[in-house]
Amino acid sequence: MGPEGKTLLNIIILGFGFMFMFTAFQTCGNIEQTVIKSFNSTEFHGSGYTSMAIIYGVFSASNLIAPSVVAVIGPQLSMFFSGLVYSGYIAMFIHPFTWSFYTASVVVGIAAAILWTAQGNLLTINSTDATIGRNSGIFWALLQFSLFFGNMYIYFAWHGHVHISDNDRQTVFISLTVISLVGSFLFFLIQKPEPEATPSEASESLLQTESTESASIVKALQLSVTKEMLLLSISIAYTGLELTFYSGVYGTCIGAMTQFGDDAKSLIGLSGIFIGLGEILGGGVFGMLNKCNRFGRNPVVLLGLITHFVAFYLIFLNIASDAPIAPEEGTHLQAYITPRYTVALLCSFLLGLGDSCFNTQLLSIVGFMFREDSASAFAVFKFVQSITAALAFFYSNYLLLHWQLLIMVVVGFLGTLSFFVAEWVVVSSRRDTDFDSI
Template sequence: MERKFVNVILLGFGFMFVFTAFQTMGNIEKTILDSISQDDSSFTGDGYTSLAIIYATLAVCNWLAPSVISITGPRGAMFIGGVTYLFFIVTFLFPRTWLLYAASVLIGAGAAAIWTGQGNYLTINSDSDTISRNSGIFWAMLQCSLFFGNLFVFIKFQGKTHIDLETRNMVFGVLTAICALGLIFLILLRPVRRVPELEAKNEVSPESDGPLEAFKGALRLFCTKDMMLLSLTFIYTGVELSFFSGVYSPSIGFTTAMGENAKQLVGLSGVFIGMGEVLGGALFGILGNKTTRWGRDPIVIMGYVIHLVSFFLIFINLPSEAPFGDTDKISYINPSPYLAMLCSFLLGFGDACFNTQIYSILGGNYSDNSTSAFALFKFTQSLAAAACFFYSSKALLSVQLAILGVLASLGTATFCRVEWRARARARVAALDAVDDKPAATQALADNALHYE
């Protein structure tokens, strides 16, 4: 295999292990912390508040990430970020309210570094022909973390209505070891120097060398029309990320009508979310070249329809009070574990539809400014995720689903508009290079102006 593709595989393994630890923790954090509070009255930490702090800090620190990467490089930034993930998981072995929130701030800052570095590193190891393939492969490997970690939790939580100290420490210890293994893979990443292809160049400025120039470049990029439109798509992915990673699975566990194994279903829900994510990432990775030719918008529209179906099924399956704690109420039908797992799979597959195409459009359209592009993506997504976690502890499930439906519609519409504008500009550029077809060039130019 060529060196760049080996780097993509190593990157995928590194993130798979680091996020096997973190995404599993995020999925069970609310349930785990409630059990800790029952055993220790002095502990008042809340899972939703912790996750909100993480994503709020991530949003703020994303503005500094391009400057940090201009100093450390993407590999250094990812390793430093990975260490903060390890520290966050270790703190659960010593439950203290202040330590939980301090670690939440630290991992938020580290997440800005690791994700912006990842976007930049994936881009410099790809070109216009391989960016869709590499994005899909990376996403599939990353989301294996949901499958393996939550399968482990499903087995450990079997038959338990309260997560005792021994079970908690066993889970935390295993997740700590897995996160450390991921750091080893990040250390193995090799440097690559890449000159952006001429056809991939954008009107935004190329990657800057200095921290101040990198920060200014991010501000300029944020003010461009296409990035503002894409921001609505980023906002939706942030809200639905927080919903399926921190709200939906605990809501299943809090629905006592699911049966005596309701808490066990929290881990199983994560497994099915991971299965959907992996299938979507693998599918779009294998078909990367074909999807680039067809356009990214059909995949995003498919994800939009799948998510709307899942929101409706969740609405009729789970009671509106489910996000707040144990409840014996029911919704429009008797809660079905099978339907709940189907919705978990649909949430994961739809999320893969959106995120693989976002990675593809950012890596393809902003190949010469990828650090700033991915930093802005994570800033907007994380700000939306933080807002969702803040209102999750107060908003009924039905209200949260309504918000998701509206944002999904807006995010899909704006993504498609950006994709259509980019394709129109590409057709004009291709015909401008053909000197003997001035009439056709002018016709397509006029058509492109229609999209403006």
């Protein structure tokens, strides 16, 4: 197999490893608040929302140390050990204790930063300028399929279950732990794309990496206060808020709707599948549109905003206001219309589609604007997104559904306007460059 074939195989293995790991972890995030409410135990007083807030808060702060860890032990071992931590977090639900739940949340936050830094590093060293777009697309597609398989399993495993028993919970989380471990061990199949450096070269490159690390932190801080990044940060903050909503809160709301009958809990899995459909369709279509980007990025972002506003309005009508914080037996409050699970699943699809509109265009504009400092720019991107996701998971413990939707409507509207201005800056600078070159 030639070098090109070997690097492509590495990307495919990387994608499958992440698909297995996130089949387990995203399914865990989708169902954990519902599971915790069903877990009647005097010694356990945890909240799935608070756990996710801790994970994203620690994740954002750990982005500062993650590159040093990857430089010291290499991307392959970084991903393997991070994967083991993810598996440990999932396994903890087999019999949760409050202390183990929150401790695992902190450790997963650190592991997440190391995992994604290593993933970016591995994707880069296995790609050239010509193949980075294709390889990113392959990785994204395989990762998004993780939304299908775990949620499909939940749909069939919990079909007709009004209450999630200890046996139901243990069966699901033992299965998810095994799936996550398979993903971690797949990383060992990734081969080095080029011969290893000699010890002296390796230590020299490590010193360079460490000195660059402190420089990259400074660079990230400088970038975070530039006009362009401040404009984009409102849109990025919005993706953090709606990430929280579709990945943790909305599934909990559906599971709490007693009007959906005995299928309410299994619909959480079906909702995750429809979110995945929206993500994959949007990622595929708008990823390809970037190549023939005649109208710019603004129409795609506007489509994302309209899609989300339609979803939020339908959710407001279809789901009871106390659903995010309802007790284990669910909510008995009446929504504004007779709740229909078909409308709930349509909203899941729209949430996924709108999310992919915003994310594909943000990744595109950040990569274009900060081509020379892409690593620092994406570190700022992840930092802002993680902080707002942590904040949203925290307030999800307390706020009724309509207040959560209102926050997203306001930030989404402001974020879209600021994105339009940022895109206008890009178009203007491109015109100036073209004019100067004439």
